[in-house]
Amino acid sequence: MTPTLLIHGGAGTLRRDELGPVREAAHHEALAAIARAGQRLLAQGASALDVVVEAVRLLEECPLFNAGKGAVYTTAGTHELDASVMDGPTQAAGAVTCVSRTRNPVLAAREVLRRSPHLLFASAAADALAEQWGLEMVAPDWFGTPERLAQWQRTQTPTLDHDAARMGTVGAVALDVEGRLAAATSTGGMTAKAPGRVGDTPLIGAGCWADARVAVSCTGTGEAFIRICAAHDVAARVAYGGAPLAEAAHAVVHEGLPSVGGTGGLIALAADGRMALPIHSAGMYRAVARVGAPVWTAIYADEGLPPATDS
Numbered sequence: 001m002t003p004t005l006l007i008h009g010g011a012g013t014l015r016r017d018e019l020g021p022v023r024e025a026a027h028h029e030a031l032a033a034i035a036r037a038g039q040r041l042l043a044q045g046a047s048a049l050d051v052v053v054e055a056v057r058l059l060e061e062c063p064l065f066n067a068g069k070g071a072v073y074t075t076a077g078t079h080e081l082d083a084s085v086m087d088g089p090t091q092a093a094g095a096v097t098c099v100s101r102t103r104n105p106v107l108a109a110r111e112v113l114r115r116s117p118h119l120l121f122a123s124a125a126a127d128a129l130a131e132q133w134g135l136e137m138v139a140p141d142w143f144g145t146p147e148r149l150a151q152w153q154r155t156q157t158p159t160l161d162h163d164a165a166r167m168g169t170v171g172a173v174a175l176d177v178e179g180r181l182a183a184a185t186s187t188g189g190m191t192a193k194a195p196g197r198v199g200d201t202p203l204i205g206a207g208c209w210a211d212a213r214v215a216v217s218c219t220g221t222g223e224a225f226i227r228i229c230a231a232h233d234v235a236a237r238v239a240y241g242g243a244p245l246a247e248a249a250h251a252v253v254h255e256g257l258p259s260v261g262g263t264g265g266l267i268a269l270a271a272d273g274r275m276a277l278p279i280h281s282a283g284m285y286r287a288v289a290r291v292g293a294p295v296w297t298a299i300y301a302d303e304g305l306p307p308a309t310d311s
């Protein structure tokens with residue numbers, strides 16, 4: 001079993017002529033650095049759960065992506081962040097939605113998983129719990145960046161972040177040396193979303209899923225992912241239908257998602273190490289790190305899969 005980490009930084013209308021070589025290089029570098037950090041942890045024997053949480057924390061800290069620092073604004077000019085995490089072997093999960101003071105929402109989701117009998121906490125109560133659990137809190141305007149502010153001033157209709165500004169939601173799936181899977185997803189949500197809106201990211205089964213066979217993290221138009229229970233649908237097609245992972249993931253993204261008007265993509269990993277990264281949009285920031293192999297990064301849909309991938 002080769003321990004493996006897949007990460008994504010959001011899917012959307014990513015065009016070569018708009019993004020340009022400088023921004024492309026910055027994204028490749030950020031993805032590669034974060035994938036390598038996760039790869040090192042996997043090589044040291046870290047659990048899949050620890051690795052996805054750390055990879056997503058690093059993605060939240062990177063202002064290039066729409067999660068944590070660099071999150072998009074709501075129509076009210078505020079930030080409301082969502083995150084979730086799920087452990088494959090136990091199917092234990094934790095999530096937070098509409099937090100605005102917790103620096104790393106994925107850490108709050110992890111603490112919910114670890115400490116609470118409940119699974120999903122919202123808004124001020126979720127921030128208060130995170131604070132009580134000793135997580136770092138920030139002022140609500142800490143998440144903003146000048147680029148995000150300019151984007152908010154331009155866009156007042158709900159948009160997929162990457163369609164408006166070529167940056168996106170983040171996620172990770174991992175398989176560790178003991179064959180355990182885990183998934184985590186984190187987002188600022190859709191650009192110019194209404195205050196209080198909840199997307200797929202904090203909803204287990206929609207934007208995030210992990211069980212003993214499959215781990216999935218999604219990005220795209222959240223409402224569509226919720227309507228098709230996208231992440232769980234990948235796992236269900238494998239579990240009940242016996243579909244190979246790539247076929248299951250392809251059907252969800254290229255048939256299920258467009259059938260309800262959605263766009264986006266997902267990353268998925270199976271317990272046998274097979275992976276799938278289907279995209280129903282022009283691109284998805286993504287990286288693959290297998291222990292003992294070079295890290296692979298890509299942006300556009302036509303870049304396909306890393307060398308030596310069989311799915």
Ligand code: ASP
Nearest residue numbers: 169189190199219220222
């Ligand atoms: N799925 C996220 C949401 O709807 C957005 C994204 O993936 O960019 O909140």
